[in-house]
Amino acid sequence: ANLTSERCAECGVVSVELNELLSTSDIVTVHLVLSDRTRGLIGTDELAQMKSTAYLVNTARGPIVQETALIGALQNGTIAGAGLDVYDNEPLPPDHPLRSLDNAVLTGHTGYVMRENYVRGYSATVEDVVAWLNDCPIRLLN
Structure with missing residues (x-):
């Protein structure tokens, strides 16, 4: 406003x-x-x-x-x-x-991001990449 x-x-x-x-x-x-x-x-x-x-x-x-x-x-x-x-x-x-x-x-x-926010924010991304690399992708969108 x-x-x-x-x-x-x-x-x-x-x-x-x-x-x-x-x-x-x-x-x-x-x-x-x-x-x-x-x-x-x-x-x-x-x-x-x-x-x-x-x-x-x-x-x-x-x-x-x-x-x-x-x-x-x-x-x-x-x-x-x-x-x-x-x-x-x-x-x-x-x-x-x-x-x-x-x-x-x-x-x-x-600059506002604290370590805890990085861990929380990127943990799902890391999990997705690891799953994809293991030929077992998760959270797929079609």
């Missing part, structure tokens, strides 16, 4: 414009779909509005944040750091500048 004044009241939050959010927040997290309106939404000007002690977290889509602007902001201390699990190009190349920054935490787009 879109953010409305009624929805804000229900949740006990205050809606603010982007520039106020950027200039007052200690942590800014990005949770948007990638569209023509959101592509490049966070760039040099937006990062400059953030506190020098603030962190940017993008777990939505890489191109929402202008990558070169973010790298510059991290290198020159415009913001304190960033946490990313999405990038302009995935997988992130080994020699990518983000990889050399001490103030950037980088993960694959499954």
